[in-house]
Amino acid sequence: MQINRLIFPGFWFDKNTWQQGEELARAGVGGFCLYGGTGAQIKEFCARVRRASPWEKILICADYEDGLGRWVKDSVRLAPNMALGAADSQELSFEKGFLTARAARALGVDWVFAPVADLADTPDNPIVNTRAFSAHPQAVIRLAGALMKGLTQGGALNCLKHFPGHGQTRVDSHLALPVLSRTPEELFQAELKPFAALLPLADGVMTGHLKVPALDAQHPASLSAAITTGLLKEKLGWKGCVLTDALLMRAIGDECHAAREALNAGAHILLAMNDPHKVSRFLHIKNSPAPALLRAAHAQLDALCARSNQATPVVPPTHAELEDFNRRTARAACVWNGAFRLRAGERVRAVVLGDDEQAGWAVLREKLTQSGIQLTDGPADKVLIISLANYKSFKGRIRLTPQDESRALQAVRQARQSALVCLGSPFAALPLKGAVNAVLQAFCPLSAFQQEAAALLLGHHAAQGKMPVCL
Structure with missing residues (x-):
């Protein structure tokens, strides 16, 4: 005993x-x-x-x-x-x-x-x-x-x-x-x-x-x-x-x-x-x-x-208290570097990578669509590379797979402008960082962070966060 x-x-x-x-x-x-x-x-x-x-x-x-x-x-x-x-x-x-x-x-x-x-x-x-x-x-x-x-x-x-x-x-x-x-x-x-x-x-x-x-x-x-x-x-x-x-x-x-x-x-x-x-x-x-x-x-x-x-x-x-905390944290945390902005009426290709936990990007997609962005799987002048890759116990890796990286780079080459949106680990998609025009770090796929990511992509306000790690 x-x-x-x-x-x-x-x-x-x-x-x-x-x-x-x-x-x-x-x-x-x-x-x-x-x-x-x-x-x-x-x-x-x-x-x-x-x-x-x-x-x-x-x-x-x-x-x-x-x-x-x-x-x-x-x-x-x-x-x-x-x-x-x-x-x-x-x-x-x-x-x-x-x-x-x-x-x-x-x-x-x-x-x-x-x-x-x-x-x-x-x-x-x-x-x-x-x-x-x-x-x-x-x-x-x-x-x-x-x-x-x-x-x-x-x-x-x-x-x-x-x-x-x-x-x-x-x-x-x-x-x-x-x-x-x-x-x-x-x-x-x-x-x-x-x-x-x-x-x-x-x-x-x-x-x-x-x-x-x-x-x-x-x-x-x-x-x-x-x-x-x-x-x-x-x-x-x-x-x-x-x-x-x-x-x-x-x-x-x-x-x-x-x-x-x-x-x-x-x-x-x-x-x-x-x-x-x-x-x-x-x-x-x-x-x-x-x-x-x-x-x-x-x-x-x-x-x-x-x-x-x-x-x-x-x-x-x-x-409501918990969701309000997430909303205020998202507003203060998201980091946005580079020249890229979406405007109503534009046709934009979305490529989603690393969604091992099926977190999804439904909120981001909805907010962009409601703002007049025409999202597509096919070729377009602008492309969003959306990474949902994050840590997970017993997974043993954090980076995107070579197949995901190849798919993303091909989409970037076919577009005039590109942005990487990380709704997970900022480290996961590092090989793509130098290939895109802009990088948005949201750190997680929570609803409030997807809403803030949409607001930043649409140029509604400036980002407030500063990277706490070296990339």
């Missing part, structure tokens, strides 16, 4: 049963990390597992980095962090955290695993990307710090991730182990700066599944005593809770052995494994952490539970 409290299983509403959740709660797990579900389902699940648990308090957690909408079917997704970086607004960052916390708390979720404090300084990084605020440490400190304050003000626990910095890697840790090839001096000048500055605001720190040979040539950061204890706790002085990234990720191999190594390295919480019962049995049979480590982990959980219990009741944000 004592060891089980350190286990926080993942719960997927589309594949797990509530009975499985209640069984794990009765076994004494310390909390759950939720994936999917509707608002009503989440609320009911939280109530059920709390009733089933022998602990006075368990912590319900979720990766609500961009509000609840990415995971909760009937909620609103909020603008990604890179858009906040382009807006360079601490006010909007605080508001994002505040709205997210209120929405999460209203469903019974205590702990939001945000913000991402990694740097967006590597175009080929397939998993950090638009989840990061900026390539610049000081910008990350300002904006992530504001978001953390918003989460706290809204009554949710926060979590810095992914220590010691996942930005300058080129591998998705869901698939394999990334390597961060930086010297200790470089790390302290870049990746570690946001973490070191933001620790006083943090409720927890999530270690990343990445190898940093300059710090530990043998173990990933999440399983490394040199990084978790030596660097984070001793050198940077972190006294709070340490949790692993999801143990089901392929970067670290066998999750049972990884769980044991993570605890011995100094982690307090084991997150989201494929088989929590198997991990529990493994840790109970000759693999339990030393009593001192177990006591330290329980003390951290006690402190977090006490802090969460102090949160005052909140009023959930309305749909």
Whole structure:
């Protein structure tokens, strides 16, 4: 029972049963990390597992980095962090955290695993990307710090991730182990700066599944005593809770052995494994952490539970509030460079690329059509190259396919004028940047951002955003 409290299983509403959740709660797990579900389902699940648990308090957690909408079917997704970086607004960052916390708390979720404090300084990084605020440490400190304050003000626990910095890697840790090839001096000048500055605001720190040979040539950061204890706790002085990234990720191999190594390295919480019962049995049979480590982990959980219990009741944000936040963020964030403008009556070719998640561009298409633009799939004097490519777990890449690039370049050569509209990652379509007359960066396909993209293409007003990354 004592060891089980350190286990926080993942719960997927589309594949797990509530009975499985209640069984794990009765076994004494310390909390759950939720994936999917509707608002009503989440609320009911939280109530059920709390009733089933022998602990006075368990912590319900979720990766609500961009509000609840990415995971909760009937909620609103909020603008990604890179858009906040382009807006360079601490006010909007605080508001994002505040709205997210209120929405999460209203469903019974205590702990939001945000913000991402990694740097967006590597175009080929397939998993950090638009989840990061900026390539610049000081910008990350300002904006992530504001978001953390918003989460706290809204009554949710926060979590810095992914220590010691996942930005300058080129591998998705869901698939394999990334390597961060930086010297200790470089790390302290870049990746570690946001973490070191933001620790006083943090409720927890999530270690990343990445190898940093300059710090530990043998173990990933999440399983490394040199990084978790030596660097984070001793050198940077972190006294709070340490949790692993999801143990089901392929970067670290066998999750049972990884769980044991993570605890011995100094982690307090084991997150989201494929088989929590198997991990529990493994840790109970000759693999339990030393009593001192177990006591330290329980003390951290006690402190977090006490802090969460102090949160005052909140009023959930309305749909209108969330959409208004996205509208104001889009207005402040979109970046528009180059000479290109659409006018009523023009025939314009649209080429859509990289829509892996079927996000679509229906709002942009509708706004342009309503303004008198005649959109076509065939040849035209002007062409819009619309990229929807973005990060996605287990995808392993961020760039457009060679086939998409070839199709786009052919369309550009056939047109008199061309513009690239990125409704996703600004890195994804980099090979096309030099071939077009103008580039519009919108960072995401949310409705408000598509509306703002249309307004900029039609010349209704000037763009306000500045690129937070180097292209």
